[in-house]
Amino acid sequence: MSKPWAALLLVLVQIRCGRGCPGPCQCFSAATVVCADDAMTALPLNISAQVRELIVVASGLTHLDGCSFRESLRLSKLVFLNGQVRSVSGDAFERLPELRELEISGNPWLTLQVQAFGSLPNLTRLMLNHNKMGALDSRIFDSLQKLEMLQLKGNSLLSLPDRPFHRLHNLQELDLSFNQIGSVPSDVFQNNSLLRVLSLQANMIPELPAGIFAHLDLLEELNLRGNRIRNLSADVFPHSLQKLVLKKNDLAQLQPSLFHTLLHLTYLDLSQNQLSEVPANLFQNLISLKKLDLSENRITTLPGTVFKGLFGVKAIHLQKNNLSSLEEGLLTDQHDVEQLYLSMNHLRRVPYGFFDDLDFQSLVQLHGNPWHCDCGIQYLSHWIRNNLRNVEDVTQVYCQAPEFIRGHSLVSVDEERLVCGQNSSSSHTNVTEIPAEGHDGVHCSLRDVKGQATIQCKLTKCTGVKFQAIFEFGDGSESERVVSQEWPAPAGCSNGTT
Known part of the structure; x- marks a missing residue:
């Protein structure tokens, strides 16, 4: 296909699929709108009722509130990525009753009001990564009882509030990695019995409280890499584990019975410790x-x-x-x-x-x-x-x-x-000088290193060398094995004789 026809086809696809598409956005599908414009400070008005996914990348939006969406939409997925969002109010998503997946990531110093997710009871996936939030309110996730996946990576969290996940009964995946969490309460996961994947990677946790994973009978993957854990009690890990990562901690010794109940474990990483x-x-x-x-x-x-x-x-x-x-x-x-x-x-x-x-x-x-x-x-x-x-x-x-x-x-x-050799247990090296008959410019020595004999020769004049060795038995009789080798003077040599 020629380039003009290809360009025309692309334009037609955009016109057909993007009919009524918001100005600063692109609509290559009737269900998906992507907006990427750092000058955009408010969401577009004319978003089609057919749109199910709205993705906003690197925009100038700084606040999400009740006026951000001026009409009710049937969005199932909403993403704000690498932008300037600073705050999310309690009524920000009231017009999005069907939302199933929400991501607000890469927006520095994000602040969430307590009721920010109060109007999203059907949400199943929530990603809040690399926003440097610093702290969480213990009630922030209370309304998300259908939530199955929660990511809170890279938010500079120093600690966890009292039981922040206690209403998330359907939670299956939780990621708290790359924060600065110094301790975790023993009952923090008490009501998350369906949890299958848990990551606490790259925090500052020195120990795991007894019973912290006691209610996680379905947990399959546990990532504790890059913490400061020194000791582990024998009953700390749930029997259901299939993957356990303890890499880069401060473990110096392990109890012999530490892993004895982990019959389903397929992957165990104990690297970069002090064992x-x-x-x-x-x-x-x-x-x-x-x-x-x-x-x-x-x-x-x-x-x-x-x-x-x-x-x-x-x-x-x-x-x-x-x-x-x-x-x-x-x-x-x-x-x-x-x-x-x-x-x-x-x-x-x-x-x-x-x-x-x-x-x-x-x-x-x-x-x-x-x-x-x-x-x-x-x-x-x-x-x-x-x-x-x-x-x-x-x-x-x-x-x-x-x-x-x-x-x-x-x-x-x-x-x-x-x-x-017979003297292989000794580290002593015997060196014996060997005279080179007829050549004062050749100096050789016999070296006996742990019973292994080698002959080394050094030339001090420009000369050719002929080497011949005759092996003798211990009774003095000569062997038939004779080694002979001759090397001519190096090319360009003229100041010596052969």
């Missing part, structure tokens, strides 16, 4: 668990049975801890693991057969550990070479020791060099 150890039976009854995140803690060791019985787990994240060793049999029940992250720890080796229970589809992280590339790492080296696709950043799995291969990628080191 140095994990009780052996902490995850004992988590038979439904799919993802476990323990990353960015201070864990030094893990009990060999800590993951026992987690047959369905798909992801175990242990990166950025202080693990220096791993118990044999740690992964015995983890046949279906798809992600095993062990990077950025203090591991030097893994037990023989450690990864044998993993499926071919597993993705393993091993980089960022000080791998000791001697005979004790032969199993890991062999496993990596046979499972290159399963190791993330495989070329970044470096050897920290012995000294002569420090900084080398493990997969680049010949497996024949992964040996332990």
Whole structure:
């Protein structure tokens, strides 16, 4: 289609669907009107009776009151987004009896009168995000008995009033994240027995009162990320939980029975805490668990049975801890693991057969550990070479020791060099000078590092070098194995002899 015809068609669509469309707005559907004009200080008058959704973005409106809607409308959805709304009066929505969804978000320093939502008994969804309200009146939501979803994110709330949600018997989703709430009353959710999703993320809560979730028998998701929680009582979480996020708190230890009743839990995030150890039976009854995140803690060791019985787990994240060793049999029940992250720890080796229970589809992280590339790492080296696709950043799995291969990628080191000598337990390095016959410009030395012998030569003149080694047995007889290699003088060399 040519551009002129396309433009004409667009105009016709706007004329047909937007007949009677308010001046500063766009109407590409008979049911939806979108107004985006920072010069608009009042809502348009000629909104069609067919309109069900009115969306106002970045307008100059500062107040919503009884005069904002000068005619009764059959709106089911109303949105004020990223504007300048400062206040909402008690009669602001009296002409919108059919409203089901209301959002007023991104309007700085919003003030709500107590009866602001008093004329909206049919409202099921209310979003009041990033308005910096600072405080709530305990009666503000009393009339919203059909409300199913309430969002109050980013409003600089320092605390919650006395039982602000006690009349919201049908509430299923509540988001109080990104505020500054320092404490929560134990009965704050007492009448919200249908609640399924609750977020208290990014607040300043130091502890959870006993019984705070006692009445939430249907709660499936609980997000407590980014608070200051130090301790958790064993009976604090409802049995119905499927997803629990405790990331970025101040947890230093956990009671062994903390999660024992969470038989339906599929996702558990304990990352970015202060944990140095994990009780052996902490995850004992988590038979439904799919993802476990323990990353960015201070864990030094893990009990060999800590993951026992987690047959369905798909992801175990242990990166950025202080693990220096791993118990044999740690992964015995983890046949279906798809992600095993062990990077950025203090591991030097893994037990023989450690990864044998993993499926071919597993993705393993091993980089960022000080791998000791001697005979004790032969199993890991062999496993990596046979499972290159399963190791993330495989070329970044470096050897920290012995000294002569420090900084080398493990997969680049010949497996024949992964040996332990008789003196491998000693850290002493023996150095013996080797005379270079006929070449005063060549200085060589034999270095014995933990039983591994290497020869290093340094040229002080421009000269070619021929190296020949004959191996002898302990009785002095020569071996048939002879190594010979010759290197010519570097190109451009002219001040020496060969």
